[in-house]
Amino acid sequence: MSEPIDYDLFVIGGGINGVGIACDASGRGLSVGLCEMHDLASGTSSQSSKLIHGGLRYLEQYQFRLVREALAEREVLLKKAPHIITPLLFRLPHHPHLRPRWLIRLGLFLYDHLSRRVSLPASKSVLLAEPEGLIDSLQHGFEYADAKVDDARLVLLNALATRGNGGDIHNYCRCVQAQRGDGHWRLWLQHRGQDELQQITCKVLVNAAGPWLQQTYDEVLQRPCPKQMRLVKGSHIVVPRLNASDKAYLLQNTDGRIVFVIPYQQHYSLIGTTDEDYQGDPAAACIAEVEIDYLIQSVARYFKRRLRREEIVSHYAGVRPLFATQGQVAAAELSRDYSFELDGEPGQAALVSVFGGKITTYRKLSEAVVDSLAAYLPSMTGAWTASTVLPGGDFTDVAELQREFAGRYPFLPDDLLQRYLSAYGTRVVELLQASRCLDDLGEHFGAGLYRREVDYLMQQEWAVTAQDILWRRTKLGLQMSDTTSLENYMAASSMSLKR
Ligand SMILES: Cc1cc2nc3c(=O)[nH]c(=O)nc-3n(C[C@H](O)[C@H](O)[C@H](O)COP(=O)(O)OP(=O)(O)OC[C@H]3O[C@@H](n4cnc5c(N)ncnc54)[C@H](O)[C@@H]3O)c2cc1C
Numbered sequence: 001m002s003e004p005i006d007y008d009l010f011v012i013g014g015g016i017n018g019v020g021i022a023c024d025a026s027g028r029g030l031s032v033g034l035c036e037m038h039d040l041a042s043g044t045s046s047q048s049s050k051l052i053h054g055g056l057r058y059l060e061q062y063q064f065r066l067v068r069e070a071l072a073e074r075e076v077l078l079k080k081a082p083h084i085i086t087p088l089l090f091r092l093p094h095h096p097h098l099r100p101r102w103l104i105r106l107g108l109f110l111y112d113h114l115s116r117r118v119s120l121p122a123s124k125s126v127l128l129a130e131p132e133g134l135i136d137s138l139q140h141g142f143e144y145a146d147a148k149v150d151d152a153r154l155v156l157l158n159a160l161a162t163r164g165n166g167g168d169i170h171n172y173c174r175c176v177q178a179q180r181g182d183g184h185w186r187l188w189l190q191h192r193g194q195d196e197l198q199q200i201t202c203k204v205l206v207n208a209a210g211p212w213l214q215q216t217y218d219e220v221l222q223r224p225c226p227k228q229m230r231l232v233k234g235s236h237i238v239v240p241r242l243n244a245s246d247k248a249y250l251l252q253n254t255d256g257r258i259v260f261v262i263p264y265q266q267h268y269s270l271i272g273t274t275d276e277d278y279q280g281d282p283a284a285a286c287i288a289e290v291e292i293d294y295l296i297q298s299v300a301r302y303f304k305r306r307l308r309r310e311e312i313v314s315h316y317a318g319v320r321p322l323f324a325t326q327g328q329v330a331a332a333e334l335s336r337d338y339s340f341e342l343d344g345e346p347g348q349a350a351l352v353s354v355f356g357g358k359i360t361t362y363r364k365l366s367e368a369v370v371d372s373l374a375a376y377l378p379s380m381t382g383a384w385t386a387s388t389v390l391p392g393g394d395f396t397d398v399a400e401l402q403r404e405f406a407g408r409y410p411f412l413p414d415d416l417l418q419r420y421l422s423a424y425g426t427r428v429v430e431l432l433q434a435s436r437c438l439d440d441l442g443e444h445f446g447a448g449l450y451r452r453e454v455d456y457l458m459q460q461e462w463a464v465t466a467q468d469i470l471w472r473r474t475k476l477g478l479q480m481s482d483t484t485s486l487e488n489y490m491a492a493s494s495m496s497l498k499r
Contacts (some may be wrong), residue, residue: 005168007033008377010187010202012175012216015045016151017338017354018208019158019169020366026165027388028370028380033167033200034159035189037174039468041155043210043282045359046472047318049236049260049272052077052085052360053146054114055336056250057258059107064114066337070360071115074147077363078119081157081390082398083425084150087120088262092250093128093141093302099252101140108144120145133243133303148248148262151359152472153423156461157390164391171462173198178205178220185349192464204376206369207353211282211319217353226341227355230324231279232331235287236272237295238264238314238478242303251302257332259298265475266415268313271295275332282319291317314478323355338365346375392425401426411437416448423474431456445486447479454486458493466490 009025011018014036026032036042054071055063077085094101108123123144128134159169172192179186185205189198209216217225242261243249249261257275264270274291292315296307322334338357344350350373357365367383374380395401398421405417409432412420420428431453435441442451449469457463457473466487470477480486 004186004199004201005033006184007031007168007200007202008380009204009206009373010034010185010200011206011208012178012220013043013206013208013210013212014040014155014159014169014171015043015208015210016041016155016158016359016362017210017357017365018206019155019162020362021206021208021352021354021369022162022167022169023158023165024363024366024370024383024385025373025380026162026167027384028382030377030380031166032162033170033202034162035170035173035175038172038283039464039472040159040169040171040462041152041472043212044318044320045155045210046152047234047236047316048151048359049234049262050149050151050264050270051088051146051260051262052149054111054360055358056107056111056144058336059110061333061335063335063337064110066335066358066361067111068114069364070358071111071117073360073364074120075116075118076386077149077360078147079389079393080363080385081149081154081393081425082395083392083422084153084157085147087145088148088248089121089143089145089246090248090250091126091128091132091141091143092252093134093138095138095252095301098254104142108142111144120147132245133305135302135304138302143247149359150423150475154359154362154390156473157392159462160391160460169462172464175216175220177222180344180349180351183347183349185351202349204350204352204373207351210354211321213321213353213355221351226343226353227339228324229355230277230322230331230334231282232320232322232334233276233278233285233317234273234320235276235291235295235317236270236315237287237292237312238268238270239307239311240269240313241267242269242271242299242305242307249302251298253298253301259295261299261303265478268478271299275330277331278319285317285319287315287317321356337361340365340369340372342372344376350376392427394426409435411435419448419474420453430460443485443489445480445489446482447476449474449476449480449486451489454489455493458490464490464494 008030011022011034022034054067112122126143128141174190176190177188184201187200214225251259262270339355341353463469466483
């Protein structure tokens with residue numbers, strides 16, 4: 001058997017926090033590896049509300065540190081990945097018997113001023129017009145800006161950047177055991193479809209297993225978890241577009257909670273989320289009937305159109321890995337802030353564990369984690385991620401990018417070019433290479449998915465199954481009902497890749 005690879009830092013977990021840390025560390029001259037037991041982003045990081053936001057609601061809980069940091073990160077991330085992170089205007093209809101107008105104004109004033117805004121407009125009062133489809137009694141409201149993100153692609157872009165910096169990404173690879181030795185960890189990795197375990201060693205081990213953090217302590221590290229976690233499930237439904245405009249809505253509920261209605265892909269609205277305490281395997285979380293009722297009723301209080309259950313095109317549930325606070329606190333009230341624990345003296349094998357967090361703050365968390373390791377990994381260079389774009393994000397003017405690529409690939413239908421650019425940005429060149437006509441893209445599997453893209457995703461973005469492509473690297477699963485030919489093609493391709 002060959003000698004185990006020795007990494008400076010190894011990460012368990014290919015969600016946004018794991019890949020964020022791997023990306024940051026790999027760009028500081030460290031040797032880095034990461035393993036993900038299922039597909040990259042298959043955990044909570046593809047099941048979010050897909051917002052890069054300060055979290056207006058957290059102001060009521062006095063979480064000013066989190067809101068300020070998250071607001072500042074909106075600006076950083078809009079520049080880092082302009083293909084997958086774009087501004088989004090929210091409308092907040094005013095219900096006189098819920099939060100008073102002055103309170104909302106105060107909240108929005110803070111939201112506008114807690115951090116410097118460059119690319120997003122300030123909030124304002126608005127009159128709600130008839131075509132928005134809201135019920136007639138709702139005439140006044142507020143408008144403010146946040147941003148939306150393709151959450152799973154944000155994970156993939158960080159994984160691509162890690163690989164670009166020389167790091168190793170092991171997808172479909174579970175860490176089954178980790179033993180602390182003298183100055184090093186020894187890890188046993190189980191690659192999918194292989195019986196023999198791979199051994200690796202590392203100086204610093206990062207437990208970024210999200211909702212599986214406790215389980216990783218129990219089963220992989222076999223030591224007690226230093227903090228108590230509380231798992232909170234949140235669910236979303238996807239329905240045909242509720243409102244014609246490209247604005248999102250923030251709906252206040254009588255129980256004090258809020259529900260988002262967000263324009264999703266071209267033809268849909270994403271509605272969520274709920275907050276339910278959760279026990280059990282996070283991978284088994286799914287939306288409950290009561291959650292569907294709750295979301296439909298929330299919409300009915302605001303929109304004229306009666307949403308029917310049969311209209312639900314898709315739904316998903318994710319589990320937030322939050323740290324438990326003392327006392328009886330409702331799930332919705334638990335802090336969404338992150339923290340991390342560093343265990344081990346310099347010179348010893350260190351263990352870092354990530355608790356909580358948001359997609360919005362993943363970069364700050366990653367930077368803070370890697371900064372904290374300076375005494376353990378003294379060769380590393382300084383922080384760098386704030387001013388560097390993610391793969392495909394090296395453009396500033398989206399209209400110019402569209403013109404350039406429409407000229408370069410004139411045979412592409414507009415909607416296909418649009419989808420490619422908003423997923424891959426300037427990496428469309430790697431995807432299309434020297435294609436000159438639609439036939440060059442190969443077999444069409446449906447919904448605008450051609451063989452060229454499938455090959456690209458298998459070869460460059462670690463896709464293994466049809467689900468990896470249809471739900472995480474793209475969202476074409478919303479439109480494709482028969483996946484047999486795609487599955488057959490991928491199975492045959494992976495056989496030939498292995499040969
Ligand atoms: C309903 C909902 C809505 C949300 N909306 C937003 C939002 O709009 N904006 C925002 O900023 N945040 C949002 N969040 C929060 C955000 O999604 C999470 O904080 C974030 O995705 C957590 O990422 P993570 O990397 O910690 O966990 P995960 O994404 O779950 O990643 C952990 C990974 O570890 C892997 N793993 C576990 N054990 C092992 C092992 N032994 N070996 C290898 N791999 C292992 C898992 O398979 C998993 O992929 C939302 C969360 C939820 C639940």
